[in-house]
Amino acid sequence: xxxxxxxxHCKIKAALFVVLAAWCFGVQAKELRDPTTPLHQxxxxxxxxxxxxxxxADVGDRRFAIVNDRRVYQGDAVGGAVIEKINEGSVVYSHxxxxxxxxxxxxxxx
Numbered sequence: 001x002x003x004x005x006x007x008x009h010c011k012i013k014a015a016l017f018v019v020l021a022a023w024c025f026g027v028q029a030k031e032l033r034d035p036t037t038p039l040h041q042x043x044x045x046x047x048x049x050x051x052x053x054x055x056x057a058d059v060g061d062r063r064f065a066i067v068n069d070r071r072v073y074q075g076d077a078v079g080g081a082v083i084e085k086i087n088e089g090s091v092v093y094s095h096x097x098x099x100x101x102x103x104x105x106x107x108x109x110x
Contacts, residue, residue: 049081049095053102056086065091067102 054066063086064073076083081095091102 049079049093049100051079051081051093051102053091053104056088056091056104067091 051067052069054069056063056065058064062073064071065083065086066072067078067083070078072078072083072086074083074086078093081093081100083091083093084099085092089104093100093102
């Protein structure tokens, strides 16, 4: 009787361990990116705003960017996002209280 109870206790512990391990690893799993997909076609950040950065330029002392085929300046809204800052090779924008960065493709910079 004691042996059966000990075996039952060990089986319960093992089952709990398996369930806990599956839950922990399942929560932390990330979707893998296909390594053959070109970087400029990689999935965008979780902002749910489809923004495409085409160019960044300076005119006088003002810098602007071409986003979704529109000229935008710092503070402008485009596609539901607000342009926070335009850097030399990237644009920082906010959407629904979070900040994201759009980067120029290397082939366009060089």
